[in-house]
Amino acid sequence: MDLNFSEKHRAFQAEVREFIRRHGPASPKTGGGRKRPDRKTLDWQRLLIEHGYAGRTIPREYGGYGAAPDVLEAAIIAEEFGRANVHPGIMNQGISMLVPTLLEVGTREQCERWVRPTIRGEIIWCQGYSEPEAGSDLASVRTRAVVEDGHFVVNGHKIWTSSAHYADMMFLLCRTEPDKPKHEGLSYLLLSMRTPGIEVRPLRTMTGRAEFNEVFFTDVRVPLDQIVMGRGHGWHVANITLKHERMGIGDAGKLTHRLQRLVELLRATKVDGVPLIAAAEFRSRLLRLQGEVLAWRAHNLRLLTDQARGEDPGLRRLIVKYGGTVLGHRLSALAVDALGAEGLTALSQGEDAQDDDAANWNNDYLYDIGLLIGGGTSNIQRNIIGERGLGLPREPRVPGTGGRGA
Numbered sequence: 001m002d003l004n005f006s007e008k009h010r011a012f013q014a015e016v017r018e019f020i021r022r023h024g025p026a027s028p029k030t031g032g033g034r035k036r037p038d039r040k041t042l043d044w045q046r047l048l049i050e051h052g053y054a055g056r057t058i059p060r061e062y063g064g065y066g067a068a069p070d071v072l073e074a075a076i077i078a079e080e081f082g083r084a085n086v087h088p089g090i091m092n093q094g095i096s097m098l099v100p101t102l103l104e105v106g107t108r109e110q111c112e113r114w115v116r117p118t119i120r121g122e123i124i125w126c127q128g129y130s131e132p133e134a135g136s137d138l139a140s141v142r143t144r145a146v147v148e149d150g151h152f153v154v155n156g157h158k159i160w161t162s163s164a165h166y167a168d169m170m171f172l173l174c175r176t177e178p179d180k181p182k183h184e185g186l187s188y189l190l191l192s193m194r195t196p197g198i199e200v201r202p203l204r205t206m207t208g209r210a211e212f213n214e215v216f217f218t219d220v221r222v223p224l225d226q227i228v229m230g231r232g233h234g235w236h237v238a239n240i241t242l243k244h245e246r247m248g249i250g251d252a253g254k255l256t257h258r259l260q261r262l263v264e265l266l267r268a269t270k271v272d273g274v275p276l277i278a279a280a281e282f283r284s285r286l287l288r289l290q291g292e293v294l295a296w297r298a299h300n301l302r303l304l305t306d307q308a309r310g311e312d313p314g315l316r317r318l319i320v321k322y323g324g325t326v327l328g329h330r331l332s333a334l335a336v337d338a339l340g341a342e343g344l345t346a347l348s349q350g351e352d353a354q355d356d357d358a359a360n361w362n363n364d365y366l367y368d369i370g371l372l373i374g375g376g377t378s379n380i381q382r383n384i385i386g387e388r389g390l391g392l393p394r395e396p397r398v399p400g401t402g403g404r405g406a
């Protein structure tokens with residue numbers, strides 16, 4: 001791997017730095033995702049798209065910047081924005097999961113209708129996959145859609161639906177062909193959360209916030225053209241979305257940023273006048289984590305290279321979600337240990353805790369446990385890595401279990 005920039009990329013780096021110098025002061029505060037973007041963030045997102053720092057490779061006809069994929073440019077943007085602590089653009093399930101799915105298998109009309117407002121942050125999506133009896137064994141979903149009077153009519157119940165309490169739209173996995181084998185009986189629908197018959201009930205997590213929801217459907221009517229691919233192709237489409245979800249969850253940029261915050265915390269936190277970064281136990285844990293984050297960044301560069309060459313990274317892609325979430329959780333665990341009692345008191349602050357550093361670390365620590373589960377649990381990821389990546393024998397199938405995305 002040659003880590004030196006060519007003249008072209010050095011010039012690009014200078015261009016990004018100049019953008020940050022001129023516009024950085026208008027950036028919204030970084031972090032604080034998982035809510036509807038405010039006006040300032042929406043304006044910032046538009047500016048980023050205009051200059052090619054968000055929606056960079058999305059075709060212009062769909063509202064993106066239309067640049068050819070270039071792994072080094074992508075890495076330079078992430079690096080420079082991260083270093084300057086400037087908002088890197090909105091990241092949510094619509095932008096990181098649905099948009100790439102539509103670009104891969106959606107129709108032209110679907111891309112024209114939904115990609116532009118989604119990447120601008122104007123339409124917020126939620127993911128309607130999990131049900132009380134279908135989590136890891138996702139293909140067992142029971143929410144039904146039948147065709148009546150030129151519409152799909154949906155009835156059923158979803159659970160753990162992040163952002164449904166403020167989302168405009170949902171991408172929904174449901175059963176349309178009950179007589180076919182379970183993986184072939186599913187369809188992937190796009191529906192407005194304002195459709196009559198949808199009831200959203202928030203669920204409070206141990207972070208103290210209502211981050212996800214139960215969603216109930218009673219005779220919810222969805223136009224027939226709001227299906228991605230055709231009836232019975234839902235499993236295939238859902239797995240394309242899951243692939244993008246898992247790549248996003250283990251993202252190296254976020255880990256690098258978190259490591260920087262951790263270093264600052266260990267410098268600023270003192271016991272008997274000595275900063276924790278100088279205390280042997282904290283120092284050795286930090287150094288180990290720092291090494292692993294660096295390795296993760298190198299891994300990310302390899303994946304970007306595969307992507308630019310149009311090659312399937314195989315095993316290299318399969319380890320991203322598992323490895324990235326475990327590492328992220330260990331970083332926040334060290335921060336919580338460093339905060340000691342102060343960290344623990346932040347637990348009870350719930351919704352008000354947002355701008356408090358200790359509470360933010362605690363929130364990350366608790367939320368990260370959720371990330372080990374969401375998008376396919378660590379156990380399921382290990383199964384997938386073993387079976388699909390390393391070619392180990394398949395685990396015995398037990399009725400009622402499955403393997404999300406398997």
Ligand SMILES: Cc1cc2nc3c(=O)[nH]c(=O)nc-3n(C[C@H](O)[C@H](O)[C@H](O)COP(=O)(O)OP(=O)(O)OC[C@H]3O[C@@H](n4cnc5c(N)ncnc54)[C@H](O)[C@@H]3O)c2cc1C
Pocket residue numbers: 126127128129130131132134135136137159160161162163212369370371373374375376377378379380383401402403404
């Ligand atoms: C923070 C968070 C956000 C989420 N957001 C969404 C969302 O937006 N939309 C959505 O649809 N879902 C969402 N989910 C749900 C998530 O995808 C499911 O929780 C997950 O797939 C696991 O399903 P389950 O909860 O039904 O657990 P189960 O499938 O019941 O699993 C229970 C335990 O058994 C283990 N297990 C199950 N099967 C196997 C097996 N074959 N081999 C080994 N171990 C196994 C699991 O690893 C787990 O430890 C979210 C979850 C979290 C925590």
